[in-house]
Amino acid sequence: MNTSPCCAPSRARAVPGLADYAATKAGLVGYTRGVAHDLARRGITGAVLDSNGGHTA
Known part of the structure; x- marks a missing residue:
């Protein structure tokens, strides 16, 4: 199992300074x-x- 906090392809958007x-x-x-x-x-x-995929509570 791997973790991917914010940049999955379905949510990809440009964020300055975070290209790498x-x-x-x-x-x-x-x-x-x-x-x-x-x-x-x-x-x-x-x-x-x-x-960041959903609520856990």
């Missing part, structure tokens, strides 16, 4: 999806936890 951070997070999401796809036939899953 956004690119890294987008890469992490893409990597995790790729690994999940590659290992699914073995019953191994992958997930990205988006900590």
Whole structure:
């Protein structure tokens, strides 16, 4: 499981000074999806936890 706090592709927007951070997070999401796809036939899953994805209370 990986965490991706703010820059998932579905919410991508430009934030001044954070291009390197956004690119890294987008890469992490893409990597995790790729690994999940590659290992699914073995019953191994992958997930990205988006900590800004919703309310927890």
